[in-house]
Amino acid sequence: MSGSRLGRILVSEAELNARVGELGRAIARDYAGESPILVGVLQGAFLFMADLIRAIPIDLTTDFIGVSSYASGGKPSGQVRLVSDLSMPIEGRQVLIVEDIVDTGLTLSYLKRNLEARHPKRIQTCVLVDKIERRQVEIELDYVGFTIPNVFVVGYGFDYGGLYRNLPYIAELEAA
């Protein structure tokens, strides 16, 4: 997609604010009294995570895990690699994985397997964007922000070659 350019806005800043608020309220209701640990998946989910936790008015802790699933340039490599690990054990904890997007599902299913092996009390998933048409492995999602068609998106944490993460909305990236 070299020579690509920003296309139409798929999710505006106002829509993001409203939906992240709704997700936060639902999570707060479901996890009241549980003191969950929210595990943000780097790098893409850091913006979503920052906004989401401010919309969850209950006791919670946060941690981050870094995975690399796309060769740079946006093509799926099919291989998932752990590039930075959690800072704390999660044994016996209620874990909510906070991910930016589920595309083929390979990254999230790898992560779930990896974290399950550490014996948490329970693992759930909160995903901002679901690209359901592209799924290769079945995966259960507990909280979903938006379902989008099979287009490549950038902004609000989503990047192309490391760029565009700082846009306050989600836009389609078009081939020029």
Ligand code: IMP
């Ligand atoms: P999956 O393993 O195919 O589900 O891919 C998940 C990862 O691919 C996400 O964490 C993103 O980093 C990346 N990804 C998938 N689709 C897009 C997109 O449209 N824009 C930016 N990154 C994407």
